[in-house]
Amino acid sequence: MPNLPYQMGWASTIAPGVRAHTRTLYSLRLSTTRQAILATALGHARNAVTYTLARNRANTPAAFGGWAAGGAAAGGAPAGFGFGAVTYLNTFRLRFHVGDVTDNQLRVLMERFSDRLVVLEAGLRGALELVDIPVMMQHQRARPSGYVRRYGEEGRGQIHLDYARITAGQEWSVANTIVHEATHKFLHTIDHCYIWEANKIDASTPEQLLNNADSFATVITDTGQQQLV
Numbered sequence: 001m002p003n004l005p006y007q008m009g010w011a012s013t014i015a016p017g018v019r020a021h022t023r024t025l026y027s028l029r030l031s032t033t034r035q036a037i038l039a040t041a042l043g044h045a046r047n048a049v050t051y052t053l054a055r056n057r058a059n060t061p062a063a064f065g066g067w068a069a070g071g072a073a074a075g076g077a078p079a080g081f082g083f084g085a086v087t088y089l090n091t092f093r094l095r096f097h098v099g100d101v102t103d104n105q106l107r108v109l110m111e112r113f114s115d116r117l118v119v120l121e122a123g124l125r126g127a128l129e130l131v132d133i134p135v136m137m138q139h140q141r142a143r144p145s146g147y148v149r150r151y152g153e154e155g156r157g158q159i160h161l162d163y164a165r166i167t168a169g170q171e172w173s174v175a176n177t178i179v180h181e182a183t184h185k186f187l188h189t190i191d192h193c194y195i196w197e198a199n200k201i202d203a204s205t206p207e208q209l210l211n212n213a214d215s216f217a218t219v220i221t222d223t224g225q226q227q228l229v
């Protein structure tokens, strides 16, 4: 089956500046219903990144001791990994494997995350060309549900999504995939490990996980979907 360039297929504008491409008659065309679901998922992804950036900044320890206003003062910093309530700060520490660190170390990690969220937000809110994955890859594996091709060190291709997964009720799952792939495209993250690989996460440093696509996607979509504070 030919793997034709998406430019030869069909495209529809699903949001201002955002086109969804299908390649050929071999591939799934997006029905009007699926276009609407994809638009909703993209909105979730964009809003989740913006919301997460605000929560990350609000929870970042201040530079000279203490906590930023509206931050962790209410609940205090979590001790190690005995997490209780699902809060933004606990989610950040759990997903990026941040154990017992000083306020200053935590501040450095959270500021780095903010810096990367700013870049991700700008990319995700800009013009996008979303492309389906080849039909022979659809439904073939648990993952990936999308991909971004690399072209050398700096080049990154478009965000590809499995259109077969764009179904009612899956808006946040699709949003998660969009965020995951967008971090590959705009931040050049890698797939160091996936979120269900607890052993690999346990063996990873926060620095590694702050460059890991699935860690990003999980923190962002959990925070946005659950409106963590």
Ligand SMILES: [Zn+2]
Binding pocket: 144, 180, 184, 190, 191, 213
């Ligand atoms: Zn990936």
